[in-house]
Amino acid sequence: MELRIQHLSKKYANGVQALNDINLTIPAGMFGLLGPNGAGKSTLMRTLATLQDANSGTATLDKIDIRENKDQIRRVLGYLPQDFGLYPKVSAYDLLDHFALLKGLDNRKQRKEVVEALLHQTNLYKDRNKHLGGYSGGMRQRFGIAQALLGDPRLIIVDEPTAGLDPEERVRFHNLLSDIGSEKIVILSTHIVEDVSDLCNHMAVINQGSVVLTGQPLPLIEQIQGKIWKRFIEKPELANYRQQHQVISSRLTSGRTLIHVYADSQPDSGYAPVSANLEDVYFAAMAGLFSAQSTAKTPSADLTAVPAA
Known part of the structure; x- marks a missing residue:
């Protein structure tokens, strides 16, 4: 069926x-x-x-x-x-x-x-x-x-x-x-x-x-494993980081701004690797980073992570 x-x-x-x-x-x-x-x-x-x-x-x-x-x-x-x-x-x-x-x-x-x-x-x-x-x-x-x-x-x-x-x-x-x-x-x-x-x-x-x-979900997560990096930044710096890197999501964590960046290798020493999850897949897709696997393309999106309610 x-x-x-x-x-x-x-x-x-x-x-x-x-x-x-x-x-x-x-x-x-x-x-x-x-x-x-x-x-x-x-x-x-x-x-x-x-x-x-x-x-x-x-x-x-x-x-x-x-x-x-x-x-x-x-x-x-x-x-x-x-x-x-x-x-x-x-x-x-x-x-x-x-x-x-x-x-x-x-x-x-x-x-x-x-x-x-x-x-x-x-x-x-x-x-x-x-x-x-x-x-x-x-x-x-x-x-x-x-x-x-x-x-x-x-x-x-x-x-x-x-x-x-x-x-x-x-x-x-x-x-x-x-x-x-x-x-x-x-x-x-x-x-x-x-x-x-x-x-x-x-x-x-x-x-x-x-x-x-x-x-x-699981194979899609595997496709971006090793390509997601995290870093805490000051909120006023967010626009600058978006210009420098492919920021796929940002959220407040304990009063600080945490960003996830999509990159094939570590952007710089200030970033730490993070285990990818389905939320990273979602935001990477919304940013057009799955275009090779997608049935359609979409322009890059400037998004903030939607917390699970």
Whole structure:
């Protein structure tokens, strides 16, 4: 099973080119789509979820054309959008039961079994009769996954699912996603590198509507191993260092500015080697340093590291 996206482009009426010739092949398992806010991730997710049409290109799930067969795709699709609205005065059980009915589960006994199983799976069963307005952010996201799993979908799309969650809820949500199963395609769209690092065997980086890198996290990290150098500097010096070296990220650490520089050899004695991680891969890709492996190129970016929330 695979999802194949070919030459997909989307331009909005206001002139914004949200997607620009997207080409991806997504196998079964967890697939991470990384990119900054406004990169085009949500546009791609909405297009794959049949909520809008692209201007050109195709997307097929096991030879089922998503644009031409929306009803067929919706029967095998589970979707958790970035902004998932809930009825605050309805209980989790009643709303999930309602969604199950809309999904075609007409048999009351069977529907009850499915709803209760999903509430157990998402660790919400003991709070099943609680109004959704009283749920925490993490509980609402877990309920969102529960409704996305209705009907045993083959394609599951989750858009920025851990944004705003506290560390404990993020871990709980990660565990839930990892248990969904390797036989389904699960697309995790996020700007949080740690989510992809923890969960995904395949990934892509998207920026300004274009794919700038695809691959598997561990081999991509290996490609830049030995090429990442760190140094503490004074914050006013940052612009000068950016002119002299390929600074891919900067962050405040214990009140000091730490920069990561991409270079084949030690820039000077003030730099120390650092073991590369997926965040370095992400920022190197955003800076155009993976152009030989990328499906597209992007101009060098002046970026500050996004801390994992």
